[in-house]
Amino acid sequence: MDFTTKVPIAKSNNPINYDSKIVSLGSCFAENMGEKFSYFKFQNETNPFGIIFNPVSIEKLISRAVTNQKFTENDILFHNDLWHCFEVHSELSHPDKEIFLQNLNQILEQTNNQITASTHIIITYGTSWVYRNKAAEKIVANCHKVPQSQFDKEILSVTTIEKSIKNTIDLIQKVNTNCYFIFTVSPVRHIKDGFVENQRSKANLISALHNVVTLSLLKCNYFPSYEILMDELRDYRFYAEDMLHPNQTAIDYIWIRFFENYISEENHATMEEVCSIQKALAHRPFNPNSDSHQKFLSNLNDKIIRLQEKFPHFQF
Structure with a gap:
């Protein structure tokens, strides 16, 4: 007897392995998946400019990185004792203007290198709702608690989003013709926009x-993270306390559905070894000085060394 309707997922023709170089961009759910990649020691870079929710803002940052368009004083503002940039997340904001610009441009250069070297680009879109700065007449990625009166709220049309996604793919392919794209929609509900409005946005x-994706089957794929949470995990026990974000059980489940279909089966055994080591490293002994614990540490170190001989980029 089945008590859930399982979302069908086709196996990727370009699976991720331990030689892959992954760049993950987008909403907070991209961070959840990025943490999984890091835990299992894949070569992954996640949201160098912080969490970005909408397609247009992601496209803009990709364009900057690919064309190496530096940030200047015209791109930043001072508000609440910090320098901010409407194109990036507030976690990058800084009290010193020069350091802030230096940091932004250093990240820009690193992102250019990461995109150029990547084998897989994973982009998670969160919302179609955007805020447009009235003075600059530009869509922003983050309002940085600037008064709402300075922005107009609007929803991106399907046509606008489609054009933005195509531009994003074209920009990346100018510097990297071999990378593979995985797109997904964040399962996090943006209820502040409204219940109906959130559904419009996701739709x-x-x-x-x-x-x-239908027109770019050889290079693009769609992973149904939104559909998995909405359908397979259709129960509030899979949500965090805010009843909006997936809890750890849901994140773990969606990750399993992802790695079953998007990660090379040849690497599954190595992933189990990595997981075993990670659990051992998290172990807290009753007596750290005991002979048994010292032997445990020695065996663990041997396991780590053996894995690092095969995969030099592994760091525990």
């Missing part, structure tokens, strides 16, 4: 993505 993202 526009999904429609636009499928229009693009």
